[in-house]
Amino acid sequence: MSEFLVRGWNVAIPEVDVGDDIFVVRDADGDLSRIQVKTANCRPLRNGYSARFSVSLDQLELGRTPDLTYVFVTRRFERWDNFVLIGRSRLYEAYVQHQVGSLSKSNDLILNFIYRDSAVTCSSHDFSQYLNNWTDWSPIPH
Numbered sequence: 397m398s399e400f401l402v403r404g405w406n407v408a409i410p411e412v413d414v415g416d417d418i419f420v421v422r423d424a425d426g427d428l429s430r431i432q433v434k435t436a437n438c439r440p441l442r443n444g445y446s447a448r449f450s451v452s453l454d455q456l457e458l459g460r461t462p463d464l465t466y467v468f469v470t471r472r473f474e475r476w477d478n479f480v481l482i483g484r485s486r487l488y489e490a491y492v493q494h495q496v497g498s499l500s501k502s503n504d505l506i507l508n509f510i511y512r513d514s515a516v517t518c519s520s521h522d523f524s525q526y527l528n529n530w531t532d533w534s535p536i537p538h
Contacts, residue, residue, distance in 0.1 A: 403534070404536030405422060415455050418433065429462060457488065463485055481528075
């Protein structure tokens with residue numbers, strides 16, 4: 397939430413949990429974003445680190461308006477680090493077209509992101525364009 401707030405966006409926690417963790421609003425025009433936050437502790441690798449996330453396949457398959465955005469964030473060196481911000485439809489497309497992730501027995505999509513330098517991949521698919529990409533939430537001066 398603080399990452400959106402520091403950019404000048406208003407943030408709210410839904411009273412009823414139906415899969416959205418937070419709502420992000422640009423007050424000037426009411427632009428609304430639905431956000432699902434996924435967190436993981438990083439695991440060191442010889443060259444970089446990895447983080448494993450779980451996403452409900454039911455949620456991933458369900459398109460709504462406005463569409464959901466996933467924010468995957470790792471806990472590294474005792475702080476939150478390297479946000480991957482990706483829309484639900486793009487993540488679903490990566491799952492269907494590029495076989496990104498693997499399904500668990502409980503029908504969750506398991507994503508194992510590999511972080512190296514300024515790149516991030518999952519199932520050999522490049523997600524670097526989503527790494528720390530806050531373009532949709534540019535800073536708002538107040």
